[in-house]
Amino acid sequence: MIVAELKPFDEIMAMLAGSRKVLVLGCGSCVTVCLSGGQKQAEELASLIRLRSQQTGMDITVDVDCITRQCDKEFFDNFKFDPRGYDAVVSLACGVGVGFMSREMPDLRILPGLNTTFYGANTAPGEWKEFCHGCGDCVLAWTGGICPIARCSKSLINGTCGGTNGGKCEVKPEMDCAWLLIYQRLRELGKLDEYRKIRPARDWRKDRGSGVRRLSRQELSQIDEEPRQ
Amino acid sequence: MTEPVSNLQSQLDSGKFVVTGEIGPPKGVNVDKCLHEAEAYLKNSVAAVNVTDIQTAVMRTGSMAVSHLLVSKGIEPVYQMVTRDRNRLALQSDLLSAYVLGVRNVLALTGDHVAMGDHPAAKPVYDLDSVSLLAAITNLEAGRDMGLDTKGNPNQLDGAPRFFKGACVTPCAEEVEPQIIKLEKKIEAGAQFIQTQAVYDPAAFEKFMNRISHLKAPVLVGIVMLKTAGMAKYMNSSVPGVNVPDAIIKRMADAAKEDRQKVSIEICGELVAKMKHCCQGAHLMTLGWDHCVPEIVKAAGL
Numbered sequence: 001m002i003v004a005e006l007k008p009f010d011e012i013m014a015m016l017a018g019s020r021k022v023l024v025l026g027c028g029s030c031v032t033v034c035l036s037g038g039q040k041q042a043e044e045l046a047s048l049i050r051l052r053s054q055q056t057g058m059d060i061t062v063d064v065d066c067i068t069r070q071c072d073k074e075f076f077d078n079f080k081f082d083p084r085g086y087d088a089v090v091s092l093a094c095g096v097g098v099g100f101m102s103r104e105m106p107d108l109r110i111l112p113g114l115n116t117t118f119y120g121a122n123t124a125p126g127e128w129k130e131f132c133h134g135c136g137d138c139v140l141a142w143t144g145g146i147c148p149i150a151r152c153s154k155s156l157i158n159g160t161c162g163g164t165n166g167g168k169c170e171v172k173p174e175m176d177c178a179w180l181l182i183y184q185r186l187r188e189l190g191k192l193d194e195y196r197k198i199r200p201a202r203d204w205r206k207d208r209g210s211g212v213r214r215l216s217r218q219e220l221s222q223i224d225e226e227p228r229q
Numbered sequence: 230m231t232e233p234v235s236n237l238q239s240q241l242d243s244g245k246f247v248v249t250g251e252i253g254p255p256k257g258v259n260v261d262k263c264l265h266e267a268e269a270y271l272k273n274s275v276a277a278v279n280v281t282d283i284q285t286a287v288m289r290t291g292s293m294a295v296s297h298l299l300v301s302k303g304i305e306p307v308y309q310m311v312t313r314d315r316n317r318l319a320l321q322s323d324l325l326s327a328y329v330l331g332v333r334n335v336l337a338l339t340g341d342h343v344a345m346g347d348h349p350a351a352k353p354v355y356d357l358d359s360v361s362l363l364a365a366i367t368n369l370e371a372g373r374d375m376g377l378d379t380k381g382n383p384n385q386l387d388g389a390p391r392f393f394k395g396a397c398v399t400p401c402a403e404e405v406e407p408q409i410i411k412l413e414k415k416i417e418a419g420a421q422f423i424q425t426q427a428v429y430d431p432a433a434f435e436k437f438m439n440r441i442s443h444l445k446a447p448v449l450v451g452i453v454m455l456k457t458a459g460m461a462k463y464m465n466s467s468v469p470g471v472n473v474p475d476a477i478i479k480r481m482a483d484a485a486k487e488d489r490q491k492v493s494i495e496i497c498g499e500l501v502a503k504m505k506h507c508c509q510g511a512h513l514m515t516l517g518w519d520h521c522v523p524e525i526v527k528a529a530g531l
Binding site for chain 1: 313339341342344345355357358359361364365375397399402403404406407408410411413414418426469470
């Protein structure tokens, strides 16, 4: 899932300066699962904004809504409150939701209430870890399912560096050395030959090297009734 | 065997036990001190002098400029190059630039992460890693760069460089096999000599050397001069793959302040003496105590 965390409250309040009518809009997908941007978190944020507004005389009216996915137009029919009636919408979606809503509703001021952090999974109560970087050229087949692009602090592709320290990365004591994990996994699997192969320099165009990425599937665009931009 | 491109290569080829030193460029433009020390203490006691490349990710004058200044003073540099700060365009260009400035030895390193240095908010690059950097150097030597022309063929260089290419390894890492496999890859990619992370345990080092006896590249064992017992303890707790035995820490701790340098020289000399039978040279990292190098060489019985 896409993992995100709430922005510092003061930063959110600074974005709302001058706004009188605000909608806090949760998103029912990834950010609900990672407990940062669902209905419950939207209500909590709305309460905090109301309280601060009262304390500081900002006079902001706040409503709360939540739709299943802010990154999918199909769910825009499900608003309980029409976002067009607000000075600002604080979106608790990931950056995709904020960006997509801004594109689809260009007259509205959609503000990000979250910092989108990474593609990750829940690994322990209250803990999410990054598992994928979205590099566009998956290597997991030869790394024992452990991603060196996302989980090595240097995104190395040929093995451990000199900073591997007691199974941890020297960059942060709580961070595992991904390449040590890869080595151990490949050894267990009897696939150390995969480690021995020289991996050539990566083609970063598949990552962000050549700008904005776009997926275009001819067979699907032909059946699309309303071709999209 | 091809003609050596450097004095370091020719000395290692000859089978002689070789000593290299190291200087770190300053944070600022006052390079006179490090150049003076290289000239006064290293020039006549080592085969070549490594010049660190933004060591520990602390911003400073670059290794290419200082390597070139060493060349101009008749001192042979080992140009250290890390992949942390520059992409493949800049790395290849810098290799050509270093070559035209007279640099012939290159040490290819990944480089400490920016988080370890004084600009932790910088964007780390790591377009290449140490293995692909070595492959890129080998490629340049064959007259090609990493790019392709419009027909999809490798770009041809107008004049190819030739380097003596080095790599690094950590012999005393807790898990040594992944280090050895990576070292094998570095050699396959073109590494011709090895300089190691600091070693203080001759028995562990000999065991490591036995495990890499199938690799033909000469190995220069790395030793960082200890300045205090506290520094040794710090290295044990904070520098990955470095283990200073208690006996050595005790010798440093027992030495009176004015004797520490002398004791440190003795320790370095003894370590080199104990390890020289199983390796081809020593890389002395003196961290500013460059004037000690001639005495270490003497203490090692070289």
